[in-house]
Amino acid sequence: AQSVTQLGSHVSVSEGALVLLRCNYSSSVPPYLFWYVQYPNQGLQLLLKYTTGATLVKGINGFEAEFKKSETSFHLTKPSAHMSDAAEYFCAVQETSGSRLTFGEGTQLTVNP
């Protein structure tokens, strides 16, 4: 069975600082990987995904993530945080043979002025 672990339920950064949200997965085969963002009182929005090909994936709002098979990781980064990035971020995996998305526990990002 696959699982997702997000290290740090809360991350706080200053505006303009680097954002790093960590995600590790456990799967018998390399899965498909996703990052979603959830703003208060809203549904989830896809930030980026890795399926095949280039392991560095660029998404919306300046975010990117790198799939590292050897480390079973898919960490999310953004060079410079903006106040509007404050939200909850979810990492998710989907097995290549199935349709079920398994989500991590989520990381609440706070951006301080």
Added chain:
Amino acid sequence: DAGVIQSPRHEVTEMGQEVTLRCKPISGHNSLFWYRQTMMRGLELLIYFNNNVPIDDSGMPEDRFSAKMPNASFSTLKIQPSEPRDSAVYFCASSLGTSPYNEQFFGPGTRLTVL
């Protein structure tokens, strides 16, 4: 496009009452997913449909929960009888297919409180 539409946005009910949550997927999407979000368990997939047919309902917690998709533009999630532990935010999502290449678009959710 209006996106995925869910109703009601908020529901407060008493234990033992029947609750029906509604979802209208994006037009043209043939896959529909119901998720539940709680502090304790995070985001969980309850059930998903493809072409109006339930494909995987292994996430449905118990017989009190049921979901239907009578046509391509409407789905319901029913809880009968409701219990306080059912309090959660319920999300509906739709996509063009079940492949990971097809993005799941989420609705705004229904916040359910069972007293």
